[in-house]
Amino acid sequence: MPKSEVETQLLGGTANRGLVVRVGDTVRRPLRASSTATHALLEHLENVGFSGAPTFLGVDSQQREVLSYLPGETVTPPYPAWSMTDEALDSVARLLRDYHQAVAGFDPAGLDWAEPVPPEYVAGLVSHNDPNLDNVVFRDGVAVALIDFDLAGPGSALWDVATAVRLWAPLRPDADIADPRRGRTLTRLRRFADAYGLAEADRLRLVDATASNHVWCMDYVRRGAETGHPWFHQRWTTGEAALTDRTNHWFKTQAETLHHALL
Known part of the structure; x- marks a missing residue:
């Protein structure tokens, strides 16, 4: 087999693991019901010169979609030290802002998207909706690209920022953070909002958006587990369900503290 045709499995992700x-x-990925919409989005980003x-x-x-391979590193456990730095966090916020500027002119009407965002967070912009640690490509410690647009769809900048900061701060009980970010949730929450340049009106809604985003995301995982998806089932039944309950409770008890951190 020619070297150019050798298939190397890429790590990370849950829905398409393996x-x-x-x-x-190139990267080859399974087609989905929402693939036509995703491809239209990627073509728009290419047309406006967005390289991320x-x-x-x-x-x-x-019958697999073919995408360009973006060289670099994604963040998977055990997390490398550089990925936990404030500088890496800042670069994720800037990359997300650049994506939102690039996607602003894209019209999502008439396309079938994967997972509807709560209507109160839909504001005329197609958000990525899953800027998880393993969906951001880094080079030399700087975030340069987003990958895995499977959950992209009509949303808002606020919803994407909520998703990203929930995962990257991260926003969850300190006892459930087993890396250098423990004890720095509030600092990193504020830093991400500042690095993105989040508007005041969205800063006032960010904490509620992160709590809603956690419910939305975990409901997606739970439904995947209940319908027999093997990796979602494994994830949900080996601690994710309990962590979800703890985090939902944490958002309720810490809401005022989180709001204050953004002032």
């Missing part, structure tokens, strides 16, 4: 491969300078997302290259003979 199904995403690199072939030369894969390029859609077509569909291969195995």
Whole structure:
């Protein structure tokens, strides 16, 4: 087999675990019901000159979408020290802002998207909706690209910031943070909002948005587990359900403290 056709499995992710491969300078991923919408989004980003997302290259003979491979590192356990720094956090916020500026002119009407965002957080912008640690590509410790647009759809900048800061601060009980970010939740929450340049009106809504985002995301995982998806089932039944309950309670008890951190 020619070297350019050798398939190398890519790590990370849950929904498509074991199904995403690199072939030369391309990535092959399963098609989905929302693929047409995602491809239109990626084509828009390419057309406006945004380099922080894969390029859609077509569909291969195995009916997999073909995307450009973006060289760099993603953040998977055990988390490297550089990925936990404030500088890395700042670069994620700036990358997300750049994406929102690039996507602002994209019209999502008439396309079928994957997972509806709560209507109160839909404001005329297609958000990524899953800027998890393993969905951001870094080079030399700086975030340069977003990958895995499977959950992208009509949302808002606020919803994306809520998603990102919930995962990157992270926003959860300190006892459930087993890395250098423990004890720095409030500082990193404020820092992310500042680095993004979040508008005052959105800062006032950010804490409520993060709590809603946690419910939205964990409901997606729970439904995946209940419908038999093996990796979602494993994740949900090996601690995620209990962590979800603890985090939901934490958001309720810490809401005032979180709001104050953003002032």
